[in-house]
Amino acid sequence: MSSSTFGRRPFLLGTGLSLGALLVLPTAAARAGGGKVAIPLAKLEVLKSVGGSIALKVKDKLLLLVRDSAASVRAFNPVCTHRQCVVAFSANDRKIKCPCHGSQFDLDGHVVHGPASRPLETYAAELAGEQVIVTL
Numbered sequence: 001m002s003s004s005t006f007g008r009r010p011f012l013l014g015t016g017l018s019l020g021a022l023l024v025l026p027t028a029a030a031r032a033g034g035g036k037v038a039i040p041l042a043k044l045e046v047l048k049s050v051g052g053s054i055a056l057k058v059k060d061k062l063l064l065l066v067r068d069s070a071a072s073v074r075a076f077n078p079v080c081t082h083r084q085c086v087v088a089f090s091a092n093d094r095k096i097k098c099p100c101h102g103s104q105f106d107l108d109g110h111v112v113h114g115p116a117s118r119p120l121e122t123y124a125a126e127l128a129g130e131q132v133i134v135t136l
């Protein structure tokens with residue numbers, strides 16, 4: 001698959017997968033104004049359950065979305081602040097973990113275990129009906 005195939009479409013990364021295993025999200029997220037992007041929950045089945053998470057690329061930005069409660073979702077830049085590996089959410093202990101050197105982050109993006117010393121970048125995110133709204 002050429003890089004031009006990806007174009008401006010959002011991509012699923014499948015939590016824990018490398019960037020080399022990108023999958024295409026079948027429909028594009030829509031701009032919701034004010035830097036906001038609306039992603040239909042129907043396209044993010046895994047986020048319908050608390051503890052679900054998914055990594056994807058929207059509008060040229062990587063996102064890790066985590067369903068942290070029945071009423072909320074959180075969004076992160078999944079690029080580890082240590083040496084730029086892609087992190088994944090662990091529902092068992094509700095931490096975001098880096099597979100490369102073991103850094104761990106809480107659901108506010110704060111470092112709870114190094115070697116990373118800087119927090120993950122976070123984005124405002126909310127559930128609005130059947131959509132996830134992320135402010136990029």
Ligand code: FES
Nearest residue numbers: 080082083098101
């Ligand atoms: S790249 Fe994440 S801990 Fe090193």
